[in-house]
Amino acid sequence: MVTVDLAERTDHELLNLHKDGDAEAFGELFRRHKDRMWAVALRTSRDPEIAADAVQDGFINAFRRADSFRGDAAVTTWLHRIVVNACLDRLRRIKPTADIADHDPVEQRDYHRSVEVRLDVREALEQLPEGQKMALVLVDMHGLSVAEAAQILEVAEGTVKSRCARGRAAMAQLLEPA
Known part of the structure; x- marks a missing residue:
């Protein structure tokens, strides 16, 4: 059996492997994009704790809802949307009356x-x-x-x-x- 290093796969391929049950594929996506998603979350929330929680929430949501990825955008764009939404959700919980x-x-x-x-x-x-x-x-x-x-x-x-x-x-x- 020939195995291809996950690091050589594209983001789309990794997401498809994850959907097909590959236990390691999503971990590679996380390793590739966690720093960028952290930067987005930190700039969005201005709070390291909220950012950390939002990144965690975002990647958990992406892991669970991988089937919602339609493939018409880059995987990173999809991840950005999920992490930004996770930040906004957390910020709304803190300031429920805030108008975003x-x-x-x-x-x-x-x-x-x-x-x-x-x-x-x-x-x-x-x-x-x-x-x-x-x-x-x-x-x-x-x-x-x-x-x-x-x-x-x-x-x-x-x-x-x-x-x-x-x-x-x-x-x-x-x-x-x-």
Whole structure:
């Protein structure tokens, strides 16, 4: 019996092997993508504990629901969507009244700060509406295409583009020197 090293398999092949009962295939997918999913979860939640739990939830959901993968997107795009949704679910449990839908950009606040004190990107990002923040994290920080981000966030590509544009404009204002 000839065995092929799982590391040589594509993500699609590994997922199909997992669906067919291969006990090791999903572990290889996890090893390949856990760091990237951790980065997405951490940027989404801004909390290492929530991120760790969301990554775990996401991979467990992917393991159990592998049959839901239709194959019309990259496996990584599918995993991103699952992990982002796991993060948002955890955040909703913490702040059940928080609105994570997209809404107007934050109002420019009158900050009387000294010239030495500036908002860094992380602080500015946290002030954005959730929809804008997620679009910017996926497109600008993780380098996903607008189409991939749209699939992950389950919105139209135009929505991702407009969220990114509004988010960038709000970030530019927030990052202006005082």
